[in-house]
Amino acid sequence: MIKIENVAKSFQDTEVLKDISLEINDGEIFGIIGQSGAGKSTLLRCINGLETYDSGLISVDGQPVDTNDKKNLRLLQRNMGMIFQSFNLLERLDVYENVALPMKFWGINTKSKESKEKILKLIKLVGLEDKLHSKPRELSGGQKQRVAIARALVLDPKILLCDEATSALDPEITKGILALLQKINKEMGITIVMVTHQMEVVKQICQKVAFLSHGKMLAVGNPEKLFVWPKELEIRDFLREESDKLPTTGVNLKLFFFGEGNQRPIVTQMAHELNTDFNICWAKLEDFREDVYGSLVLNMEEKDLEKACAFLDSKNVTWEVLK
Amino acid sequence: MGVFTPFFDQYGFIFEEFGKTMIMVFASAFFSVVIGFIPAIILTLTAPDGLKPNKIVYEVLSFIINLFRSFPFIILLVVIIPFTQFVAGTYLGVKGVIVPLTVSAIPFIARIFETSLRETDHGVIEAAKSFGASNFQIIMRVYIKESIPRMLNGIVLLIISLVGYSAMAGDVGGGGIGDVAIRFGFRMYNPQILFICSVILIIFVQGVQMLGNYMYKKLR
Numbered sequence: 281m282i283k284i285e286n287v288a289k290s291f292q293d294t295e296v297l298k299d300i301s302l303e304i305n306d307g308e309i310f311g312i313i314g315q316s317g318a319g320k321s322t323l324l325r326c327i328n329g330l331e332t333y334d335s336g337l338i339s340v341d342g343q344p345v346d347t348n349d350k351k352n353l354r355l356l357q358r359n360m361g362m363i364f365q366s367f368n369l370l371e372r373l374d375v376y377e378n379v380a381l382p383m384k385f386w387g388i389n390t391k392s393k394e395s396k397e398k399i400l401k402l403i404k405l406v407g408l409e410d411k412l413h414s415k416p417r418e419l420s421g422g423q424k425q426r427v428a429i430a431r432a433l434v435l436d437p438k439i440l441l442c443d444e445a446t447s448a449l450d451p452e453i454t455k456g457i458l459a460l461l462q463k464i465n466k467e468m469g470i471t472i473v474m475v476t477h478q479m480e481v482v483k484q485i486c487q488k489v490a491f492l493s494h495g496k497m498l499a500v501g502n503p504e505k506l507f508v509w510p511k512e513l514e515i516r517d518f519l520r521e522e523s524d525k526l527p528t529t530g531v532n533l534k535l536f537f538f539g540e541g542n543q544r545p546i547v548t549q550m551a552h553e554l555n556t557d558f559n560i561c562w563a564k565l566e567d568f569r570e571d572v573y574g575s576l577v578l579n580m581e582e583k584d585l586e587k588a589c590a591f592l593d594s595k596n597v598t599w600e601v602l603k
Numbered sequence: 604m605g606v607f608t609p610f611f612d613q614y615g616f617i618f619e620e621f622g623k624t625m626i627m628v629f630a631s632a633f634f635s636v637v638i639g640f641i642p643a644i645i646l647t648l649t650a651p652d653g654l655k656p657n658k659i660v661y662e663v664l665s666f667i668i669n670l671f672r673s674f675p676f677i678i679l680l681v682v683i684i685p686f687t688q689f690v691a692g693t694y695l696g697v698k699g700v701i702v703p704l705t706v707s708a709i710p711f712i713a714r715i716f717e718t719s720l721r722e723t724d725h726g727v728i729e730a731a732k733s734f735g736a737s738n739f740q741i742i743m744r745v746y747i748k749e750s751i752p753r754m755l756n757g758i759v760l761l762i763i764s765l766v767g768y769s770a771m772a773g774d775v776g777g778g779g780i781g782d783v784a785i786r787f788g789f790r791m792y793n794p795q796i797l798f799i800c801s802v803i804l805i806i807f808v809q810g811v812q813m814l815g816n817y818m819y820k821k822l823r
Contacts, residue, residue, distance in 0.1 A: 357735040368730035371735035372749055
């Protein structure tokens with residue numbers, strides 16, 4: 281378990297992390313999302329000691345992350361593999377040698393039978409067994425990230441830290457990488473912490489998510505909850521929620537769907553029952569992992585509002601009148 | 604061979620002198636690479652973006668290197684004569700020239716190595732750190748390993764400029780092909796000798812450069 285308690289950090293005069301507290305449980309895929317410059321990457325780098333923090337405490341499985349205690353820090357780092365936006369492979373090493381590199385840092389004999397088997401197994405896992413002796417410059421971005429993933433797993437870590445791991449990849453490749461990470465999480469039980477500014481990533485694989493803005497943690501929880509009905513203005517801005525072209529006459533009513541967005545014919549049912557018409561002005565339905573979540577905005581006459589709300593309540597649909 | 608015998612009788616000594624040039628160039632290249640590597644590593648470590656940033660060490664070492672680099676070679680050669688005498692036992696001849704050539708080449712190659720090493724992608728160093736690599740391992744397995752092709756390019760540059768410097772070494776009786784070109788070709792106005800010397804040097808420089816480029820591609 282990763283425990284972050286009241287962590288703060290400044291670079292000269294700018295506070296990059298302000299009193300951040302959160303817990304990441306074993307086996308979770310945890311997303312840290314926010315705009316660039318929100319402090320997400322800094323927070324991630326604090327977790328494995330690449331960066332120091334000024335106050336508070338970060339601990340991993342009860343062990344404090346302390347950059348002054350180099351010996352202990354190294355042991356902790358062994359337990360945390362990391363992948364990066366720019367892949368960070370060694371240009372002069374081929375796929376096999378890149379994956380083997382962390383073993384060399386730990387004095388593990390990479391020529392032994394077990395080591396060889398393990399390296400090959402990981403390269404197979406990421407699907408690059410036919411590229412064993414290719415240099416990074418011969419690989420595509422997605423393939424490079426796959427090598428980096430295999431490299432991050434070679435020391436049998438319990439945690440995988442991903443720093444904008446898919447930000448440099450196109451959407452199709454990103455999906456492949458995310459599927460691979462999900463597989464690693466499921467099959468190997470590895471905790472994954474994903475720092476990203478891409479909603480797609482959170483939607484596709486994160487079970488829990490923290491939203492950072494200007495170094496502050498605004499919210500933490502299920503991605504569905506956080507993003508379908510965000511209360512914080514910053515999160516709404518980030519998601520670019522709601523159209524600015526909503527009708528100015530009548531009332532605008534926003535309906536929220538949690539995981540059953542495409543299951544029930546709510547709107548048409550309501551039109552039937554109340555015997556009136558609505559104008560659907562805006563809608564957004566999105567896949568979060570297996571389910572569909574989202575919201576839509578209806579425009580109606582003032583007099584229908586009360587009846588509509590009563591109907592929605594009877595169907596257990598969350599709603600909000602937009603002002 | 605028959606046809607060439609008169610040619611060799613007349614100009615054979617040029618090749619002998621070229622041999623001396625080779626000894627001067629390669630010996631001083633070898634020593635300066637070995638010695639210059641040390642300040643290069645220290646500069647890389649202590650640079651602002653290095654593993655152990657230290658402004659004082661970096662600036663002082665940097666200043667010393669600039670100091671030596673700003674000496675014109677011919678002056679450096681004269682200034683360090685006592686040192687040359689002490690190290691080589693003489694300040695004349697091939698042996699006496701290797702010392703000043705080396706001394707002038709050390710700061711040159713140190714700077715080139717520093718630049719090569721510091722061009723290493725910072726992200727790769729970060730990745731190594733994240734896997735728990737020690738600073739020593741990062742120097743050996745990341746900085747040096749990744750920089751070898753760039754450093755090789757630097758050595759090619761060094762060898763070529765040493766050929767130029769070695770010509771000046773004629774002034775202390777170092778001999779060599781540059782000396783022949785100046786003495787026989789220029790002062791005694793013998794265009795054939797000047798021409799032959801130039802051709803040999805052009806072939807040599809081109810050859811070194813081509814070999815360097817080939818190896819860069821291989822090692823990259």
